Amino acid sequence: MCRKDIRGGPVLRALLPVLMAVLLETCPVFAQTPASLPPAPPAVTTFFPLSEVHRGLQGVAYTVFEGTKPEPMGVEILGVLHNARGPRQDMILARLEGKKAEYTGVVAGMSGSPVYIDGKLLGALAFRIGQFSKEPIAGITPIGEMLQVRDTAPSAENDTELAQSGIQNGTENSGTPGAQEEPVAVSAGGASRTVPDSPLIQPMETPLVFSGFSPEAVQLWKQHAPVAGLMPVAGIGGSSSDEKQPDPVVPGSAVSAVIVRGDLDISATCTVTYVDPKQLLACGHPITQFGPVNMPMTKADVVATLASPLNAFKIINTTETVGSFTEDRESAIKGVFGRTARMIPVTLRITGDQNRSLHFEVIDQPQITPMALMVSVFQGLMGQNSYSAETTYRLQGTVKLAGYPSLKLNNLLAPTDLLPANLQAALALGEGFTKLYDNAARRTPIESVDIEVKAIPRRLTAQMESAQVSASELHAGDTVTVEATIRPWRGEPHNVRIPVKLPATLPDGQVRLLVSDGATLDRLLQPPQFGGQPLDVEATIAQLNSAHPGDRLYVTLLTPDAQASVDGRTLTALPLSMANVLSPLQDNHGMTLHGESAMPVASVPLDAVLSGYQVLTLQVE
Template identity: 30%
Template sequence: MQKIVRSVFAAVFLAVFSASMFGQTASAQSSVAGPKIMPLTEVKEGARGVARTVFSGTRSEEFGVEILGIVPGAVGPHQDMIIGRLSGANAERTFVFAGMSGSPVYVDGKLIGAIAYSFPFAKEPICGITPIEQMISIFERAPQPRPAASARAISIADLQAASWQPKVPSDLNVSGPVMSGMPMNSKMMAVAGQTFVPIATPVTFTGIAQTTLDVFAPELMKAGILPVASLGGGGKITPLKRAEATTLLGGDSVVVQLARGDISIAAAGTVTMRDNTKIYAFGHPYFGLGSTNLPMAESHVVVVVPNANNSFKMAVADSAVGAMTQDRATGIYGTLGEMPKMMPVRLKVTTSRGRNEEIKFETGIDDFLSPLVVNVGSLNSIAAHERGIGDTTITVKGEIAVRGEDTVRIERRFSGPQASAFAASAPAVPLAALLKSNFDGLDITGVDLNFSVVEGSKVAALERIAVDRTQVRAGETVAATLFIRTDTGRLVSQNVNIVIPADTPAGAMSLMIGDGTTVQKDAAIQQFVPKSTAELIRTLNSTKRPDLLYVYAYKTTAGAVIGSNEMPNLPPSMLATMNNDRTAGGSKPSTQKTIIDQVIPANEWVISGSQTIAIEVIR
């Protein structure tokens, strides 16, 4: 009997102990109830409340808020704005600052919304508050499933482009005018302070030089992003930290990490509300990405810098605790305990002095942000070790790894005063094309790049060409001499043997020798619509390089281009079927048949230009 009692007692004790221990862990992870919410209909003019944000360190501090009124539809349809005036020593010192976005405002102990908007150059700390009901409601709607990839034409010229620029919509974060006597699109609006604008989001760039940051700052600032260069090394890549009951509560500083490792790019804001594992923050869009997946981390504030133009918060990321999964009109939304998939990037620079430098970091996967981060990282890697003024010649070699597919090969050479900027864009162009394709199952597993730098210019132009004969039989060889003028005025020559294919029909033929960009302009295929990831990668790998010369010979014929495939010499019946009035799309007519398409081995020069000679194929 005693054994039975002892067994029962032990079982009960174990059950209670286990429940206690595991219950504490579970509650630490998820059981943090959100605050009471005050509906917008109960928010009254003249009401006084408090807001919370972090001015230094990790502890949020209170400051006063007086409700001045409500402006219906100030941001958009059914998106109202509460107007408030801040008070307190800290608020009156810094006014509304970049990084305050999301600071929760409470009236009578109930959450009414997030500080999210400001008046530029205001003489008082006036702010716009996004109602919490509208922040919650937009994220309660189930996100639409990601649409299947649709046919999208891609220009070959875009794939050959020497530079890539992030295209941020200029009106991404622009709100409507409030009681303004000026047109909404007037450039004087912000200067005159007659409109509320979203509080700028400070994005801290760590391990990145100011000179690099200056290149990208104009586009970022269009979207309300305030670039802040931070001293010190990059952000560490740390495992996901388990959320606790004190993790990311209302008023705490939060960062969204675009990159971490040897370089760090992190956007700072403030948590509006935590409801179990749900995190609401910012009160306005970050980039307006919609559904996304980026690391969300705790942070500590180094300092809030008072500034006559725009005070800002300098925050440093700590441990990742979750993922930002939504970025929409009324704020951002994230989930604790989730870790997004990241894309590793390795950059190796062989300097003009023979030293090897290596940088490693990882970035979130997004069709806008990923190419931008790789571009920033590449330019920074080159600029940190090479001259900022003068001519350089840079060779780029690397690859983008895609699970289950061939790797995307990257090989380009640039020369001149802008070589660094062009070389940094080389990986961004194909990476953007891949990510924007939206093909199902696309899984980019890494980017590996090598930059080799030498000082001086290697720019040259193809001045003229000469051939040993203009009449040739199929199967014979034409000897061509290329005369190349360097940027120093020296004339050099290069010999090229061109074999006429044995099946070339008799008749006139155009023989062009030129750089990849110029030759491509004369090709039948100017754009294509990839049907799969594999087809897109094949085209990326076969696209002509602007830094190489090509032999391109073609004859006039009747044919068509389907996708990225050229189909010359089609029978009249097929052409009639493809071009009849009852069908459209899927193909386009072509008047060329490619006879020769070969690359000329590279020499020490980066050569541009083209020359064309008429050749007759005789029997």
């Protein structure tokens, strides 16, 4: 074991210079003192061959512990773990050295930190080993696999040529590295072994900073949009995309991928591994592994690095936007300088006892945009002094899609024993937005989302207890009065009367009247269609816009006529001849056909969200 404390008599002191020279050659503690580490990465990037990696190599890694400038830390190579990340996906095992690295350990946000051997880029710190480890031991993604994300995949006939150049001979290669000599994992005794996939080998977490969000909103994200490898952190960090950061992006710099920005911010941060004039590679593992992505890329300022045996992470402020992340793959994420990521502008106006407006943008990324929008609206409604568990919201708004009619939002949403109203509002918006956004026929972008919410500081719900008609025997064309008993939440019941004129064409016999809330009526008019062709964009918008608000009482005539649902539209009281013509559409699930038609004939507004229904029978003579 190497020791710094060397004592002895005059003879030993005379031999001290010789002993120190030997120790510097044999003891890594002396060989990698902070003063001996290069303060910055090389200006010209060349690559260290994976085939030459072996136990005992000494290197240097760069990461930002505080501020914007990368700091060096020593790296001791322990060996190569063959197939540790998957078939033909190797991992280099290393021990981090230096005061800061030994104090903080492997930190969330450190992934992507470049590792150099003899001034040549070996790969990126990307994996933590074990739980509550007493040593800062990390896994390195080889740079050859990361460069595959940078470059276009070569054709089969070029594989051999590429395998003999570039990464294999230690020089920079603009093409994708080809097949390399299969590396081996070196054990303590020097024997090779294959290491199977292990739950103890995990990608370093990427801090997902929620700025302006409550713990409840972060928990909603965790429940409905879990993305492996992201560590949601509420309130620890911030964003200022207009703030200029003079320091250039270099290997070891912190960069962030933005999901939401503006009055609310969500961003994920890791470290840059490789930079050229047009692009960069970072992380050494995926953030989401969505493949092609479209996320703003910003510089980042590390406010502090929080050391913790449970979940050490970097506290981040995102700053100047410098481009867009375009690829999120197994071995790296790729960012392109100067490219603008498309964002969806969202305006949320809240009126009531306190008025305020929130303006933010959400990324245009199918797998994550709907949930990011819902969580942001949920937080926007919750994050005000007038919010309470009993608050009711009147939600109105539009979602604009280029080349199509706007999606209209109009509903009253009140808390229930199961769901608060702000969560209902977020889910209502998210449901409609998702149907439109995820429509396979959509070819044009979402232009904007504009929402206006009126906060009412009390719970406005009501239950329909009973309903009756003024007469049960009538003639076609008569007017009948429907009387419904409504009980408000914590209120006295009262009666609501609705005059209903029956169609003059009603045949003799029994007909039924449905007295109901809007949700029950929608289930009749828009029954689920299983296995059918998905609706196109225009039909989806028409169906969503035809939904009935929940704060009205509806009377619907149920007649013994055919009803068909085709392309999101409901055709009622169909003649038998037309029903026969449409009947073949049922074979390919393009239509649903029913033997009873639902014809809304009257409705009245209520001051509460209604639930309940009752069916009344009339005799037409």
